[in-house]
Amino acid sequence: MPVHTCTTAQGTLTAEIKAALAAEITRIHAAVNRVPPAYVDVVFSELPVDSVFVGGEPGRPLLISGWARRGHPQEATTDLALRLSAAASDIAGVGWEHVLVVIQDSPARSAVEGGRVLPEPGAETTWLEP
Template identity: 65%
Template sequence: MPIYTCTAAQGSLTSEVKALLAAEITRIHVDINHVPPAYVNVVFSELPADSVFAGGQPATPLILTGWVRRGHPQEEATRLALELSSAIVRISGMDESRTMVVLQDGPARSAVEGGRILPEPGEEKEWLRRTGAA
Protein backbone atom coordinates (compact mmCIF):
# COMPACT_ATOMS: atom_id res chain seq x y z
CA MET A 1 0.00 0.00 0.00
CA PRO A 2 2.60 2.60 0.92
CA ILE A 3 5.61 3.32 -1.22
CA TYR A 4 8.82 4.71 0.20
CA THR A 5 11.64 6.04 -1.96
CA CYS A 6 15.13 6.46 -0.51
CA THR A 7 17.08 8.96 -2.60
CA ALA A 8 20.83 9.14 -2.15
CA ALA A 9 24.03 9.87 -4.04
CA GLN A 10 25.47 6.86 -5.87
CA GLY A 11 27.75 4.79 -3.71
CA SER A 12 26.65 6.35 -0.42
CA LEU A 13 24.64 3.26 0.61
CA THR A 14 25.88 -0.32 0.50
CA SER A 15 23.63 -3.22 -0.52
CA GLU A 16 23.60 -4.33 3.11
CA VAL A 17 22.49 -0.90 4.33
CA LYS A 18 19.74 -0.82 1.68
CA ALA A 19 18.45 -4.22 2.80
CA LEU A 20 18.51 -3.18 6.46
CA LEU A 21 16.74 0.09 5.67
CA ALA A 22 14.05 -1.67 3.63
CA ALA A 23 13.44 -4.17 6.43
CA GLU A 24 13.26 -1.49 9.13
CA ILE A 25 11.05 0.87 7.09
CA THR A 26 8.69 -2.07 6.52
CA ARG A 27 8.70 -3.07 10.20
CA ILE A 28 7.97 0.48 11.37
CA HIS A 29 5.15 0.98 8.86
CA VAL A 30 3.57 -2.38 9.72
CA ASP A 31 3.77 -1.69 13.48
CA ILE A 32 2.15 1.73 13.20
CA ASN A 33 -0.34 1.27 10.34
CA HIS A 34 -1.22 -2.42 10.80
CA VAL A 35 -0.85 -3.68 7.23
CA PRO A 36 0.76 -6.91 6.04
CA PRO A 37 4.51 -6.51 5.32
CA ALA A 38 4.01 -7.62 1.71
CA TYR A 39 2.11 -4.40 1.01
CA VAL A 40 4.99 -2.09 2.01
CA ASN A 41 7.13 -1.06 -0.97
CA VAL A 42 10.63 0.40 -0.59
CA VAL A 43 12.70 1.52 -3.58
CA PHE A 44 16.12 3.13 -3.80
CA SER A 45 16.96 5.89 -6.23
CA GLU A 46 20.66 6.66 -6.53
CA LEU A 47 21.73 9.78 -8.34
CA PRO A 48 25.18 10.69 -9.67
CA ALA A 49 27.11 12.68 -7.07
CA ASP A 50 27.11 15.73 -9.37
CA SER A 51 23.29 15.67 -9.37
CA VAL A 52 22.70 16.03 -5.61
CA PHE A 53 22.74 19.42 -3.92
CA ALA A 54 21.66 21.01 -0.65
CA GLY A 55 21.77 24.75 -0.16
CA GLY A 56 23.10 25.08 -3.72
CA GLN A 57 26.21 23.05 -2.89
CA PRO A 58 27.13 19.43 -3.75
CA ALA A 59 25.85 17.17 -0.98
CA THR A 60 25.24 13.57 0.01
CA PRO A 61 21.90 13.59 1.83
CA LEU A 62 19.59 10.64 2.39
CA ILE A 63 16.02 11.65 1.65
CA LEU A 64 13.14 9.31 2.42
CA THR A 65 9.81 10.19 0.83
CA GLY A 66 6.69 8.16 1.31
CA TRP A 67 3.14 8.02 0.04
CA VAL A 68 0.59 6.80 2.55
CA ARG A 69 -3.19 6.69 2.58
CA ARG A 70 -4.92 9.77 3.99
CA GLY A 71 -6.97 9.26 7.12
CA HIS A 72 -4.49 7.94 9.65
CA PRO A 73 -4.54 9.92 12.92
CA GLN A 74 -2.02 12.78 12.84
CA GLU A 75 -0.21 11.54 15.95
CA GLU A 76 0.43 8.22 14.18
CA ALA A 77 1.70 10.02 11.05
CA THR A 78 4.07 12.11 13.18
CA ARG A 79 5.26 9.01 15.06
CA LEU A 80 5.81 7.26 11.72
CA ALA A 81 7.96 10.12 10.39
CA LEU A 82 9.99 10.35 13.62
CA GLU A 83 10.63 6.59 13.83
CA LEU A 84 11.61 6.45 10.15
CA SER A 85 14.00 9.36 10.64
CA SER A 86 15.61 7.69 13.66
CA ALA A 87 15.95 4.41 11.74
CA ILE A 88 17.66 5.92 8.69
CA VAL A 89 20.18 7.71 10.92
CA ARG A 90 20.83 4.59 13.01
CA ILE A 91 21.18 2.23 10.04
CA SER A 92 22.92 4.46 7.50
CA GLY A 93 25.31 6.03 9.99
CA MET A 94 24.68 9.41 8.38
CA ASP A 95 24.59 12.52 10.49
CA GLU A 96 20.99 13.49 11.23
CA SER A 97 21.61 16.90 9.62
CA ARG A 98 22.02 15.12 6.24
CA THR A 99 18.71 13.24 6.42
CA MET A 100 15.13 14.15 5.64
CA VAL A 101 11.82 12.28 5.87
CA VAL A 102 8.76 13.59 4.03
CA LEU A 103 5.43 11.76 4.11
CA GLN A 104 2.71 12.68 1.65
CA ASP A 105 -0.79 11.35 1.93
CA GLY A 106 -3.56 10.89 -0.56
CA PRO A 107 -7.01 9.34 -0.69
CA ALA A 108 -6.96 5.54 -0.73
CA ARG A 109 -9.41 5.60 -3.66
CA SER A 110 -6.72 7.35 -5.74
CA ALA A 111 -4.43 4.31 -5.63
CA VAL A 112 -4.73 0.83 -7.11
CA GLU A 113 -2.58 -2.11 -6.11
CA GLY A 114 -2.91 -5.51 -7.72
CA GLY A 115 -5.90 -4.22 -9.67
CA ARG A 116 -7.79 -3.27 -6.48
CA ILE A 117 -8.59 0.20 -5.14
CA LEU A 118 -6.91 0.55 -1.76
CA PRO A 119 -9.02 0.44 1.42
CA GLU A 120 -9.49 3.38 3.73
CA PRO A 121 -7.36 3.26 6.89
CA GLY A 122 -9.02 0.92 9.37
CA GLU A 123 -10.71 -1.14 6.62
CA GLU A 124 -7.66 -3.29 5.79
CA LYS A 125 -8.87 -6.54 7.40
CA GLU A 126 -12.16 -6.50 5.52
CA TRP A 127 -10.40 -5.52 2.27
CA LEU A 128 -7.90 -8.35 2.67
CA ARG A 129 -10.72 -10.79 3.45
CA ARG A 130 -12.71 -9.72 0.36
CA THR A 131 -9.66 -9.97 -1.89
CA GLY A 132 -8.61 -13.34 -0.51
CA ALA A 133 -5.25 -11.98 0.62
CA ALA A 134 -5.90 -12.46 4.34
Protein backbone atom coordinates in the same frame (compact mmCIF):
# COMPACT_ATOMS: atom_id res chain seq x y z
CA MET B 1 0.19 -0.01 -0.38
CA PRO B 2 2.53 2.51 1.24
CA VAL B 3 5.60 3.44 -0.77
CA HIS B 4 8.82 4.84 0.67
CA THR B 5 11.45 6.06 -1.79
CA CYS B 6 14.95 6.54 -0.42
CA THR B 7 16.99 8.88 -2.60
CA THR B 8 20.75 9.28 -2.20
CA ALA B 9 23.86 10.03 -4.19
CA GLN B 10 25.44 6.97 -5.78
CA GLY B 11 27.80 5.12 -3.48
CA THR B 12 26.21 6.42 -0.28
CA LEU B 13 24.53 3.12 0.68
CA THR B 14 25.79 -0.44 0.30
CA ALA B 15 23.51 -3.33 -0.66
CA GLU B 16 23.61 -4.52 2.96
CA ILE B 17 22.59 -1.10 4.29
CA LYS B 18 19.75 -0.89 1.76
CA ALA B 19 18.45 -4.31 2.83
CA ALA B 20 18.63 -3.41 6.53
CA LEU B 21 17.00 -0.02 5.94
CA ALA B 22 14.22 -1.53 3.82
CA ALA B 23 13.51 -4.10 6.54
CA GLU B 24 13.39 -1.44 9.26
CA ILE B 25 11.22 0.95 7.22
CA THR B 26 8.83 -1.95 6.62
CA ARG B 27 8.78 -2.94 10.31
CA ILE B 28 8.21 0.63 11.50
CA HIS B 29 5.50 1.44 8.96
CA ALA B 30 3.64 -1.81 9.64
CA ALA B 31 3.76 -1.21 13.40
CA VAL B 32 2.74 2.46 13.33
CA ASN B 33 -0.05 2.18 10.74
CA ARG B 34 -1.10 -1.36 11.70
CA VAL B 35 -0.80 -2.88 8.23
CA PRO B 36 0.73 -6.20 7.19
CA PRO B 37 4.45 -5.86 6.34
CA ALA B 38 3.74 -7.34 2.89
CA TYR B 39 1.87 -4.13 2.03
CA VAL B 40 4.94 -1.90 2.47
CA ASP B 41 7.06 -1.04 -0.59
CA VAL B 42 10.57 0.44 -0.28
CA VAL B 43 12.45 1.70 -3.34
CA PHE B 44 16.00 3.09 -3.58
CA SER B 45 16.90 5.73 -6.11
CA GLU B 46 20.57 6.60 -6.51
CA LEU B 47 21.50 9.70 -8.43
CA PRO B 48 24.91 10.66 -9.83
CA VAL B 49 26.97 12.52 -7.22
CA ASP B 50 26.89 15.66 -9.39
CA SER B 51 23.07 15.61 -9.30
CA VAL B 52 22.50 15.91 -5.54
CA PHE B 53 22.72 19.31 -3.85
CA VAL B 54 21.93 20.71 -0.42
CA GLY B 55 21.80 24.46 -0.04
CA GLY B 56 23.14 24.85 -3.56
CA GLU B 57 26.24 22.77 -2.80
CA PRO B 58 27.02 19.12 -3.65
CA GLY B 59 25.78 16.89 -0.86
CA ARG B 60 24.99 13.35 0.23
CA PRO B 61 21.69 13.58 2.08
CA LEU B 62 19.36 10.65 2.61
CA LEU B 63 15.89 11.72 1.47
CA ILE B 64 12.93 9.50 2.30
CA SER B 65 9.67 10.35 0.62
CA GLY B 66 6.76 8.25 1.81
CA TRP B 67 3.17 7.89 0.70
CA ALA B 68 0.34 6.50 2.78
CA ARG B 69 -3.42 6.47 2.58
CA ARG B 70 -5.10 9.49 4.14
CA GLY B 71 -6.99 8.75 7.34
CA HIS B 72 -4.22 7.76 9.72
CA PRO B 73 -4.06 10.03 12.80
CA GLN B 74 -1.63 12.95 12.40
CA GLU B 75 0.18 11.91 15.59
CA ALA B 76 0.88 8.51 14.04
CA THR B 77 2.22 10.12 10.86
CA THR B 78 4.54 12.37 12.86
CA ASP B 79 5.69 9.37 14.91
CA LEU B 80 6.29 7.45 11.68
CA ALA B 81 8.44 10.25 10.25
CA LEU B 82 10.46 10.59 13.46
CA ARG B 83 11.06 6.85 13.75
CA LEU B 84 12.04 6.53 10.08
CA SER B 85 14.46 9.45 10.42
CA ALA B 86 16.16 7.93 13.48
CA ALA B 87 16.36 4.48 11.86
CA ALA B 88 17.78 5.89 8.62
CA SER B 89 20.46 7.82 10.50
CA ASP B 90 21.41 4.81 12.64
CA ILE B 91 21.39 2.18 9.90
CA ALA B 92 22.96 4.26 7.11
CA GLY B 93 25.46 6.00 9.35
CA VAL B 94 24.24 9.35 8.02
CA GLY B 95 24.06 12.20 10.51
CA TRP B 96 20.49 13.04 11.49
CA GLU B 97 21.04 16.53 10.10
CA HIS B 98 21.44 14.95 6.64
CA VAL B 99 18.22 12.91 6.75
CA LEU B 100 14.91 14.31 5.50
CA VAL B 101 11.68 12.32 5.82
CA VAL B 102 8.45 13.55 4.24
CA ILE B 103 5.22 11.55 4.52
CA GLN B 104 2.55 12.55 2.03
CA ASP B 105 -0.96 11.18 1.91
CA SER B 106 -3.93 11.09 -0.38
CA PRO B 107 -7.28 9.32 -0.32
CA ALA B 108 -7.10 5.54 -0.66
CA ARG B 109 -9.37 5.81 -3.69
CA SER B 110 -6.61 7.72 -5.48
CA ALA B 111 -4.45 4.59 -5.71
CA VAL B 112 -4.84 1.19 -7.36
CA GLU B 113 -2.83 -1.91 -6.53
CA GLY B 114 -3.34 -5.28 -8.18
CA GLY B 115 -6.08 -3.74 -10.31
CA ARG B 116 -8.16 -2.73 -7.28
CA VAL B 117 -8.75 0.60 -5.58
CA LEU B 118 -7.05 0.62 -2.19
CA PRO B 119 -9.16 0.27 0.96
CA GLU B 120 -9.58 2.98 3.57
CA PRO B 121 -7.31 2.60 6.62
CA GLY B 122 -8.79 -0.11 8.84
CA ALA B 123 -10.61 -1.89 5.98
CA GLU B 124 -7.68 -4.00 4.81
CA THR B 125 -9.20 -7.33 5.92
CA THR B 126 -12.27 -6.83 3.75
CA TRP B 127 -10.09 -5.74 0.84
CA LEU B 128 -8.11 -8.98 1.07
CA GLU B 129 -11.23 -11.12 0.66
CA PRO B 130 -11.71 -12.56 -2.84
